[in-house]
Amino acid sequence: MKNNSANLATTFSGRPIFILSCVRSGSTMLRYILDTNPNICSPGHLNLGLLCSGLYKASYYSIGSLPDIKTEEQRDVFAIHESRAIIHQLMDKYVQGKGGKRWCEKSTDNVDYAGLLEKLFPEAQYICLYRSCLDVVYSCIKTSPLGFMDELSPYVQRQPTNFVAAVIENWLEKTEKLIRFEENYPDKSIRVNYEFLVNNPRDELYRLFAFLGEDWNSELSNSIFKVSHDQGPGDSKVKFSSEIRRDSVGNGVQIPFTAIPEALVNRVDALHQKLGYPVLEDLYRYSSDCVGYDSVDYGGLFENLIVSIQKVENKITIHGVCKLIVSGLKGRVWRIEANTGELRFLNGDGPSDCVVSTSYVVFCKLLSKETSVLKSYENGEIAGDGNISLAFEFGRLIFGG
Secondary structure (H helix, E strand, O other): OOHHHHHHHHHHOOEEEEEEEOOOOOOHHHHHHHOOOOOOOOOOOHHHHHHHHHHHHHHHOHHHOOOOOOOHHHHHHHHHHHHHHHHHHHEEEEHHHOOOOOOEEHHHHHHHHHHHHHHHOOOEEEEEEOHHHHHHHHHHHHHHHHHOHHHHHHHHHHHHHHHHHHHHHHHHHHHHHHHHHHHHHHOOEEEEEEEHHHOHHHHHHHHHHHOOOOOOOOOHHHHHHOOOOOOOOHHHHHOOOOOOOOOOOOOOOOOHHHHHHHHHHHHHHHHHHOOOOOOOOHHHOOOOOOOOOOOOOOOHHHHHHHHHHHHOOOOOOOOEEEEEEEEEEOOOEEEEEEEOEEEEEEEEOOOOEEEEEEEHHHHHHHHHOOOOOHHHOOOOOOEEOOOEHHHHHHHHHHOOO
């Protein structure tokens, strides 16, 4: 079987390249970079993995069942050959028309078909692109504040009340598959971390193109966002870029730590350590010591809040208990009780009707009126649980507007 697959490698010219990644990991930016090399042609999402799966099944169960094909191994080899021929006929015409020598496909669902792709294209090279879990979550929230990407649908169905948990589950599943593929095919794959790439593009790109056996130089680096690239599905924001930017690295810590289910924390930490990222607790601990945000005097804060709120709100009309959680090294957990027109701050232990959670930095911005509850909620920087309507009323009462 291996010999039959290996013989296919010389049938067509040009070694294919596949970018394997989770959603919102920088695959569109990376395909722009690869497409800048004159030998490589990289279009938008083609979903070749899904197409290959359909072609393989169609070949296997149709002409693969003809009488002259006697064994299951023959059917498999035949289905591989037919599927591969159709894809290469399509992609080789594309490459020839573009004046290149090889093609690169970057659809994010290809990671689900990586094993089949390796069977069909044993000579291919694979770029395993990773990004820190929380930054992927934050990017998904910022990109689709009024909905979610199709790729996330099954995860949202499993976690309908916690979009953060849904994206984390997607990241975990895809990342685990990526790491397994990388371990199974170390000679055919290379690991690229989005954060390392944007922070040190020169060295990372020289390393990447050396693996691909292609040239890369400063002139090509300067041309990434100047030359024309074929459009298609993918991150449309990259079309408006003029350089490789690093300002999206680390934004994930704006997601409240308490929005992450405890059951997922250890799994994320294990993969983060494999990929060279800090564990979640360290990410939040380091981010909380932000310049310009001194430690809050919570005792004085509570007293001032009660005075100012009851001065403005002649009669507090909401009733219930809200647990307010501020994550990070400087954070704290407490409960706020509103009843019979009065407001009391209690310790964090005990039951509550709703939960409002955010990061220390966003908490400080809310207190200083740099942002609002509504804006923070829409940006995914503040989370509610339990009675969401009551949680929002408490947020408005404490922070105003």
